[in-house]
Amino acid sequence: MSVLMEFAMFPTDKGESVSPFVSKIIKMIDESGYEYRLTPMGTIVEADDLKEILSLVERAYKILEPDCRRVYSAIKLDIRQGAENCLEKKVQSVENQIGKVKK
Amino acid sequence: MHAMKIRIRLVAFRDAPKEVYEQARNRLIECFPIIHLAFVEEAPDAICFASGGSEQLAVSLMEPGRFYLLLAGDQGNAYAAATEVKAWADLNGRSTKLVTIKQAMEDKILDRLAGVNQARHQLQHQKAALIGEVSHWLVASHFPLSLVRDRFGIKMIHLPWKTLPDYLEHPPDEEFLNVFAESKKKDLEKEARIHTFLQHIVQEYQLDGVTVECFSMVKDRGATACLSLALLNSRNILAACEGDLVSLTGMMVTRALTRHVPWMANIASINHDHVLFAHCTAPLNVVRAYSLPSHFETDKSAAVQGDLDMEDVTIYRLNAQLNKAYIAEGRIVARPKHAFACRTQVEVALSPEDLHALREHPLGNHHLIIPGRYGDLFRWFGWVSGVQAIQG
Numbered sequence A: 001m002s003v004l005m006e007f008a009m010f011p012t013d014k015g016e017s018v019s020p021f022v023s024k025i026i027k028m029i030d031e032s033g034y035e036y037r038l039t040p041m042g043t044i045v046e047a048d049d050l051k052e053i054l055s056l057v058e059r060a061y062k063i064l065e066p067d068c069r070r071v072y073s074a075i076k077l078d079i080r081q082g083a084e085n086c087l088e089k090k091v092q093s094v095e096n097q098i099g100k101v102k103k
Numbered sequence B: 001m002h003a004m005k006i007r008i009r010l011v012a013f014r015d016a017p018k019e020v021y022e023q024a025r026n027r028l029i030e031c032f033p034i035i036h037l038a039f040v041e042e043a044p045d046a047i048c049f050a051s052g053g054s055e056q057l058a059v060s061l062m063e064p065g066r067f068y069l070l071l072a073g074d075q076g077n078a079y080a081a082a083t084e085v086k087a088w089a090d091l092n093g094r095s096t097k098l099v100t101i102k103q104a105m106e107d108k109i110l111d112r113l114a115g116v117n118q119a120r121h122q123l124q125h126q127k128a129a130l131i132g133e134v135s136h137w138l139v140a141s142h143f144p145l146s147l148v149r150d151r152f153g154i155k156m157i158h159l160p161w162k163t164l165p166d167y168l169e170h171p172p173d174e175e176f177l178n179v180f181a182e183s184k185k186k187d188l189e190k191e192a193r194i195h196t197f198l199q200h201i202v203q204e205y206q207l208d209g210v211t212v213e214c215f216s217m218v219k220d221r222g223a224t225a226c227l228s229l230a231l232l233n234s235r236n237i238l239a240a241c242e243g244d245l246v247s248l249t250g251m252m253v254t255r256a257l258t259r260h261v262p263w264m265a266n267i268a269s270i271n272h273d274h275v276l277f278a279h280c281t282a283p284l285n286v287v288r289a290y291s292l293p294s295h296f297e298t299d300k301s302a303a304v305q306g307d308l309d310m311e312d313v314t315i316y317r318l319n320a321q322l323n324k325a326y327i328a329e330g331r332i333v334a335r336p337k338h339a340f341a342c343r344t345q346v347e348v349a350l351s352p353e354d355l356h357a358l359r360e361h362p363l364g365n366h367h368l369i370i371p372g373r374y375g376d377l378f379r380w381f382g383w384v385s386g387v388q389a390i391q392g
Helices: A019-032 A050-064 A086-098 B018-031 B055-061 B078-091 B101-106 B109-123 B145-152 B174-179 B189-204 B215-221 B226-234 B245-258 B352-360 B375-385
Strands: A002-011 A035-039 A042-047 A071-080 B005-011 B036-039 B046-049 B067-072 B095-100 B127-131 B155-159 B209-212 B238-240 B263-270 B274-279 B287-291 B305-308 B312-318 B324-334 B344-349 B367-371
Touching: A002 A019, A002 A050, A002 A086, A019 A035, A019 A042, A019 A050, A019 B145, A019 B155, A035 A086, A042 A050, A042 A086, A050 A071, B005 B018, B005 B055, B005 B109, B018 B036, B018 B101, B046 B055, B046 B078, B055 B078, B067 B078, B067 B101, B067 B109, B067 B375, B078 B095, B095 B101, B095 B375, B101 B109, B109 B245, B109 B375, B127 B189, B127 B245, B145 B155, B145 B245, B155 B245, B174 B189, B174 B226, B189 B209, B189 B226, B209 B245, B226 B238, B238 B245, B245 B312, B245 B367, B245 B375, B263 B344, B263 B352, B274 B324, B274 B352, B305 B344, B312 B375, B324 B352, B324 B375
Parallel strands: B005 B036, B005 B046, B046 B067, B067 B095, B127 B155, B127 B209, B209 B238
Antiparallel strands: A002 A042, A002 A071, A035 A042, B263 B274, B263 B367, B274 B344, B287 B305, B312 B324, B312 B367, B324 B344
8 A cells, every 4th residue: 555645744833934843854754764755845755554654743743742832734645555656656657648857 | 486587688780680589589498498588678687699799789778777697699709799798887887797598507597586586576565664773882784764775675664662652561472472481481471562562563564574672671671572583583574683774684685585584693703713693582493492591781581592403504794885795605513502692602614705704894793694505696686786795
């Protein structure tokens, strides 16, 4: 199974720039072993199971919890049985039709 | 054992008649009857030279970062063409081996390549986890988890202790208690709880292997994971100690290549003709008999002290970049029970060159001991996978 998640999580009580907080979360994801892509609007992570993905969300929140009174998160999921490596394959499907695209 | 499939591309001079290809194709089928030869146009594992004049076609097929077996017939300057292509490959960073069809047949080279391909395919569907952290003393056995995916396709995830339930809150595993009941070790309840916990993690995350930061368990709760790791390994769930990522990766490679679960051990000492390997756990199915003394470093809980049921062995160890490997074949010459080392111990006689490499250029402390002689298979895996065998 492939569970793709696009998510963004940041505090709403820490001013205009929240990259110090986002960076801590990205560091955790980077060290988690899950395949991911960082984009300017969110991070896309792939796991084999919904529980694993939701556990990552919880781990992300736990990083912010000690310092942040309010945390905002937007999450999108694509859960596909019998599939794997969708992080690559979804883009490849497009590239197969129109050639290489910017990533 | 292996699905014997090799993708072969035949090459010959420009506008060669069909018969040149047919002849080469028939020779290959005749020489390698039990291997499934898939004759392909693209992405071959092997390029077979049917004649001279095939050099440009051959190099046009060779992509960077892939290994190619160059197979040459002995007629029509086929070997000459293959030699020219081999030189081009060396100049342009392509990994290749050049052999004649006769040599490939005599040395079962296609069988090895098929076995390696099968192992590499298997690894790409495997998943493992680091439970806790890599032990701080493993300064040469630590890498970013994405590396093992990039190198071998293995998914390796990190499960920090704080994200996991308390291991001692799990019920004791009944099977564990039954297996170790004969050992006369009285109180193994905590160790049996650890086993339930580890089995639960393996099932929940559908893991093929784990590496466990086990010393913190002894320090914090007075119970080792040695017995659980021994039992998991004997149940074909790869289980490494101390959060060692390199050893776990090596164990996964080993099982995929040889079907054996290796024994992970420290180098306790090296003398003029042998190495003493020792560790406090061993897969139960590779020991003839065992007892359960206390864990060596902490003198707490329980460890496995077993008589390893192996004679000829292969020693394997990757480096932390996963691009070099120590590979040696040897023979067990003694099974001591020294008080100064971890509980399960063997002395392995190695060649002077292999001992020299281990002394002068070690890739780390933990090494894997595998029953049987598989040096050649590991070297083939290295050529195909970009893992260089270190020389003594």
